[in-house]
Amino acid sequence: MQIHWDRFLTEKVAKRLEPSLIGEMMMLVKEREAISFTAGEPSADLYPLEELGKSFERAFGEPSLFAYYPHNGGLLELRRWIADWMKGDGLAPRSLTEEEILLTNGSQEGIHLLAEAFIAEGDAIVVESPTYPEALLTFRRQGARFLSVPVDRDGIVPEALERVLAEAGPVKFIYTIVNFQNPSGYTTTDERKAQVLALARRYDTVIIEDDPYRHLRYEGAPQGSYFALDGEGGRVIYLGSFSKIVVPGIRVGWMALPPELADKMTELRVSCEISLPALTQYALWDFLKDRDLPHYLSTLRGAYRSRRDALAEALRGQCGPLGLEIDVPQGGFFLWGRIPWVKDMVAFARYAIEEERIGFIPGRIFFADETEGADTIRFSFAKVDGDLAREGARRLARAMTSYRSALNN
């Protein structure tokens, strides 16, 4: 008897998940051996593999790490280190302890656990327009109703947020990427944070502050966090990640939680997977604890700053005259732009890979409302050196030229 899987699968899995368009673009790039401006991941030549290898060796001296780790929130030493680091950077209230830190398999797992904890079918949440598509995927899976609020160069637009909150009824949370946002590159100023937090309090909702790019600031003054600004208000959950500043492949991120939520989220973790590998958490802690972190981060920043500048210059020089407009961010990995005469960037992205072997991400996927952003485009400079930037920009210019001419015929 043939099995009709539709009868077995939940609606959220059968109907609401879909293959990642970013994944498709990255696979196409690989198949066509194209130059890639696609991946929001750090550059392999900047991985601190030698030092990390030594830390793994030391972890192997701790056989207890190979058992089930007794603390389901993750390695105590690393959680303590993170709590101290956040407080030292002014990102957390002085009261933060390791009890409120939950280690995650990358930030995405934090997003997943929060989606499970907060979103019941039909619940309203606020997301930025544009925002990170894998967060949209996870929230959509849980049945979220999206309220999109635009961001400008200073972050969420408070007037737009207030209009939405005033009309929406109860809102579970506001999901915001505060530094060098993916994809826009915009950073929320502290002034804006105060306004948004005041609105969150007035309308009794929660802020999820996703902050993977904070330490990759190339110029300008660092901004604070919602998590610290809220103090002991307990209204903010902070998501951090080591994927962009150490390596993504060991999959370590964290959540900093209001004390009232810490036990519940740990119980949820147990129901999802018992615990995560303490071995990698220990190796990461060992790597971090004796490091001159300001020096280490400064080296990373120098490398990415040059890449940002090279790609921005190449794209402006080659593609600006053809109608490409780009924003240059103060940090992070992304240039965000538009080509106003391109009405379907997904089609153009496939065309550019096929015809000129140049890959980038069509911006439409960053919008909860899929009618928005049809002419937008995201470039990642993280893995692109100067030569690649120039050659890629030339290819993109050729693709724009031939695509426009095909459109006009």
Next chain:
Amino acid sequence: MQIHWDRFLTEKVAKRLEPSLIGEMMMLVKEREAISFTAGEPSADLYPLEELGKSFERAFGEPSLFAYYPHNGGLLELRRWIADWMKGDGLAPRSLTEEEILLTNGSQEGIHLLAEAFIAEGDAIVVESPTYPEALLTFRRQGARFLSVPVDRDGIVPEALERVLAEAGPVKFIYTIVNFQNPSGYTTTDERKAQVLALARRYDTVIIEDDPYRHLRYEGAPQGSYFALDGEGGRVIYLGSFSKIVVPGIRVGWMALPPELADKMTELRVSCEISLPALTQYALWDFLKDRDLPHYLSTLRGAYRSRRDALAEALRGQCGPLGLEIDVPQGGFFLWGRIPWVKDMVAFARYAIEEERIGFIPGRIFFADETEGADTIRFSFAKVDGDLAREGARRLARAMTSYRSALNN
């Protein structure tokens, strides 16, 4: 303004999760420095750390493992190795390929992903009585309605299963632990498998076959799997784990899926955490691929067989006369028993740790229906050598004696 978290949290997280009683018992054991018959985990002195360390070193020679791994189902080499291994052992149809293998963060993550995929609020599922409590936790979280079916020494009782299926209406799946079941130690015979699979087909439901202990058989003939028996019927999902035969702390398990489900489950994985650490998957593959696995497993089996025998003998000698009845399984980690005169084993377990510093797991938590199993008890022998077994049994006998005398006063 005080935050009322009840308004924000989903019912499944706010109301259906609870701290693990096994976790509580293990913590109590640690605090009281008690002898522990609690933990269903392998013995640290049997971890192959030296060889695994070399495999991790070799993994460090592969920098691509530190990036986001491009295949979200997990390391292709390990998935291929698992598919070949399962086929070689007769556990899978010849058509199985790595495409149908999804690596997981331990089997628990497989249970979680399946719960997400299959269980909508109020859906009926069949579970064994007794069964693994963390699976119950995850299924309950998703809103499952439990249909408990008893197991005997040959596995699920088909007559009882049929009565339940005939009355229940649509059932999403049957969750079964087929070898040396946790907690009962019972193994489903191939004859029973044929009967249960026939019922699953007749009533159009799915079988989730959880099999972490298969390779720890100490005597008797190995049994086949539902996954192979079903052939290309596509009605069975198999969960495997390296936690019991290599180490639990690196958190690697897998799911073998019907081909129609593989893509969907991978998309679900992306929404939960993008991917898992390819580094640990590579190290495990490197460890497995050149190993004389029959020899390696035979050494493990020899060690655990002695422990099983020592604990069974000690408990029978010391506690049998006081009313303890135990079953000795052909494999796995657990002795399952009853003390008919104990009406609240949870209370007795706390008493025994406090008064005599001996820990074990009250059996009640292994039943979906909490009125069942009040007098049952689970002992793990995996980490218990002969001396500990004898001393632990003496302590348990003292605890039984004083507890009974307190009950009678």
